[in-house]
Amino acid sequence: MARSIDIDRRRKAVYGWLLLLPAGVLLSLFAFYPTVATFWSSLFSRGTRRRPSEFVGAENYAALFNDPTFWTVVQNNLLYTAVTIPLSIVIALVMALWANSRIPARSFVRTAYFTPTVLPMIAAANLWLFFYTPGLGVLDQIGRVFGFAPVNWLGQPDTALWAIIIVTVWKEAGFFMIFYLAALQTIPEDLREAADIEGASRWTYTRRIVLPLLMPTTLFVMVNAMINSVKLIDHLFILTKGGPSDASKLILYYIWEMAFAFFDAPRAAAMTMLVLLVLCVVAAIQFFLIDRRTHYQ
Amino acid sequence: MSRLARHIEASGAILLALVWVSPLVFAFWAAFHTTSDAVNFNLTAPWTLDNFRTAWAGAPWLRYFLNTFLLVTVVLAGQFVLTTLAGFAFAQLRFPGRDVVFILVLMQLFILPEVLIVENYAMILRLGLFDTILGVGIPYMASAFGIFLMRQAFKSVPVELHEAARIEGCSLLGILWRVYVPLARPTYLAYALVSVSTHWNNFLWPLIVTNSTATRPLTVGLSIFGAPESGVDISVISAATMMTIAPLLVAFLLFQRQFVQAFLRAGIK
Numbered sequence: 001m002a003r004s005i006d007i008d009r010r011r012k013a014v015y016g017w018l019l020l021l022p023a024g025v026l027l028s029l030f031a032f033y034p035t036v037a038t039f040w041s042s043l044f045s046r047g048t049r050r051r052p053s054e055f056v057g058a059e060n061y062a063a064l065f066n067d068p069t070f071w072t073v074v075q076n077n078l079l080y081t082a083v084t085i086p087l088s089i090v091i092a093l094v095m096a097l098w099a100n101s102r103i104p105a106r107s108f109v110r111t112a113y114f115t116p117t118v119l120p121m122i123a124a125a126n127l128w129l130f131f132y133t134p135g136l137g138v139l140d141q142i143g144r145v146f147g148f149a150p151v152n153w154l155g156q157p158d159t160a161l162w163a164i165i166i167v168t169v170w171k172e173a174g175f176f177m178i179f180y181l182a183a184l185q186t187i188p189e190d191l192r193e194a195a196d197i198e199g200a201s202r203w204t205y206t207r208r209i210v211l212p213l214l215m216p217t218t219l220f221v222m223v224n225a226m227i228n229s230v231k232l233i234d235h236l237f238i239l240t241k242g243g244p245s246d247a248s249k250l251i252l253y254y255i256w257e258m259a260f261a262f263f264d265a266p267r268a269a270a271m272t273m274l275v276l277l278v279l280c281v282v283a284a285i286q287f288f289l290i291d292r293r294t295h296y297q
Numbered sequence: 298m299s300r301l302a303r304h305i306e307a308s309g310a311i312l313l314a315l316v317w318v319s320p321l322v323f324a325f326w327a328a329f330h331t332t333s334d335a336v337n338f339n340l341t342a343p344w345t346l347d348n349f350r351t352a353w354a355g356a357p358w359l360r361y362f363l364n365t366f367l368l369v370t371v372v373l374a375g376q377f378v379l380t381t382l383a384g385f386a387f388a389q390l391r392f393p394g395r396d397v398v399f400i401l402v403l404m405q406l407f408i409l410p411e412v413l414i415v416e417n418y419a420m421i422l423r424l425g426l427f428d429t430i431l432g433v434g435i436p437y438m439a440s441a442f443g444i445f446l447m448r449q450a451f452k453s454v455p456v457e458l459h460e461a462a463r464i465e466g467c468s469l470l471g472i473l474w475r476v477y478v479p480l481a482r483p484t485y486l487a488y489a490l491v492s493v494s495t496h497w498n499n500f501l502w503p504l505i506v507t508n509s510t511a512t513r514p515l516t517v518g519l520s521i522f523g524a525p526e527s528g529v530d531i532s533v534i535s536a537a538t539m540m541t542i543a544p545l546l547v548a549f550l551l552f553q554r555q556f557v558q559a560f561l562r563a564g565i566k
Contacts, residue, residue, distance in 0.1 A: 009392075012390050012391065012392050013392035013393060015386075015390060015392075015469055016386045016390040016391075016392035016395060017386075017392070017394075019382040019383060019385060019386035019390070020382070020383050020386050020387075020398060022378070022379050022382060022383075022439070023379040023380065023382065023383035023402075023439040023444060024383075024398070024439075025439075026379065026435065026436075026438055026439035027401075027402065027405055027439045027441070029420055029424075030410065030413070030417055030420065030435070030436035030439070031405045031408050031410070031413070031439075031441075032401070032405075033416075033420070034413040034416035034417050034419075034420060035408055035413065035416075037416045037419070038413065038415065038416045041415075041416070094313075095313065098306065098309065098310035098313070099310070101306065101310075103303075103306065103307040103310050103311075104307055104311075105311060105314075108311075108314060109310050109311060109313075109314040111550070111553060112314035112315070112317045112318045113313075113314060113317055114553075114556075114557065115317070115318060115321065115546070115549070116317065116321075117560070118494055118498075118545055118546065118549045118556065119321075119498070119542055119545075119546070120497065120498035120499075120500065120515075120516045120519075120541070120542065121498065121500060122498075122500050122516045122519055122520050123498075123516075123519065123538045123541060123542045124320075126324070126519070126523055126534055126535070126537075126538040127320035127321060127323070127324045127535075127538060128320055129523075129531075129534070130320075130323060130324065130327065130531055130535070131320060131323075133531070136336040136531070138319075138323060141336075141338060170317070170320070174317070175560065178557050178560055178561055179561065182561050202302075227407075227409065230409070230411075230412065231409055231411050231412075233501070234500040234501060234516075237500070237504075237520055238520060238523060252411060252412065252501075255412075255414065255415070256414060256501065256505075259414065259415045259418075260418075260505060265415055265419075268415045269415055269416070272412055272413065272415060272416075275412050276408065276412060279407045279408070279409065279412070280407065282407065283404070283406075283407040286407075
């Protein structure tokens with residue numbers, strides 16, 4: 001009897017590992033091994049035909065920290081993160097509150113907000129190109145009505161990054177909205193009735209009851225927005241290519257450029273390690289802040 | 298609440314909606330008009346299909362469509378098989394080491410494939426998959442996110458059904474195929490919608506690992522077609538953009554509820 005249980009258990013373990021095998025192999029090939037390999041290759045110099053690559057320790061990191069472009073890119077990305085996250089969250093929240101209230105043309109409104117989510121970033125960039133084209137673009141045409149001179153939105157350092165930020169917010173706000181919308185629909189109707197009976201204004205009700213109840217959703221959305229602020233760079237390829245003079249260059253774009261345009265894989269690897277480090281912090285935030293919410297729900 | 302406030306709110310909502318679709322509406326309108334009419338906002342100008350003709354002739358779109366279609370199919374098929382097997386193992390089998398491996402899998406949620414482009418590219422070269430559709434799709438097949446989603450779906454299947462199938466003499470894979478997979482159909486549908494729209498829209502990785510017309514997906518094709526160096530004008534780029542987004546956009550407008558539900562289910566887990 002004990003023997004057959006033992007065999008059964010062993011068989012289960014074999015089955016379990018066999019079922020995991022295909023996914024495990026691919027995860028190892030395209031996630032775990034590359035992570036380790038990235039770290040490893042960030043410690044070696046770039047091999048040239050004359051000089052083979054050799055172990056240089058932290059030299060690639062040092063070179064990176066001495067590279068002024070790197071710091072520009074970091075600054076750009078910090079601004080990109082610091083603006084896109086709160087802006088898209090606030091817009092998403094407003095959208096959700098509106099799309100959830102009784103207004104005319106509600107289904108049109110919802111569709112309009114969500115549509116950018118299903119478009120490729122490349123297509124979104126093309127759509128926005130016509131808004132930003134100097135002189136002929138929609139923005140300048142509107143500006144002309146009010147007597148403003150044409151602006152080269154994408155071609156000058158002061159505005160290029162902001163033009164990129166607007167496209168990102170446009171793309172992701174509708175996506176975040178649906179999570180708020182879903183959360184709003186779980187708020188029981190009697191809370192509103194109670195607030196009405198107490199004579200609370202709509203604003204008080206929103207601020208004191210709705211917003212606190214949406215807190216878990218906000219945290220979830222925030223983690224997503226943080227990841228997006230690393231990931232969403234496709235539109236750079238169409239709109240600015242990181243220019244002018246690196247004013248709109250973001251980290252992932254710089255990694256791509258370093259590896260596939262300048263062919264400096266080791267330095268790209270060093271930069272990748274730094275990004276992974278940041279993503280680890282985001283993961284920690286997710287685990288400690290967000291997963292805690294399940295305890296008191 | 299005052300009627301005025303409600304009116305203001307409704308107008309705000311509709312105004313924002315109009316602003317939000319305006320890039321799309323403008324590009325749609327420009328795609329059907331000559332460039333000079335488009336940039337001058339000549340609202341009474343005649344409609345034309347010339348831009349679509351020019352755009353269609355300017356690049357092998359049919360091939361790009363086929364490539365994108367093959368890509369999303371390959372990715373989805375791979376994801377279904379791998380995540381089903383792994384999700385089932387994590388949900389229904391107890392064996393030593395399972396939980397450690399599960400945490401490793403969860404870690405992959407944060408190691409974005411987008412960030413590992415340098416080493417993943419080296420891996421694709423090593424495997425001889427450069428410039429193949431499989432090479433574009435393979436890094437996404439063992440999706441940690443999909444495994445997690447399937448695990449959740451399989452966990453909610455009642456144990457009694459599993460036991461009943463076993464007593465009837467069903468093998469483990471038979472139980473998975475006959476009991477678990479049919480019951481998880483809504484999760485598969487949601488996952489499929491999210492996966493297809495993600496990979497239809499993916500750009501950076503396909504840009505890196507494709508190098509020929511025979512493998513390039515729509516997004517990469519569109520970026521080459523619209524590059525300023527190629528000197529195409531606004532209306533033609535609009536037409537090309539409209540063409541590439543049309544299938545997904547139409548599908549979305551038709552099955553809006555399913556799309557939104559899918560993204561929700563996928564996000565909230």
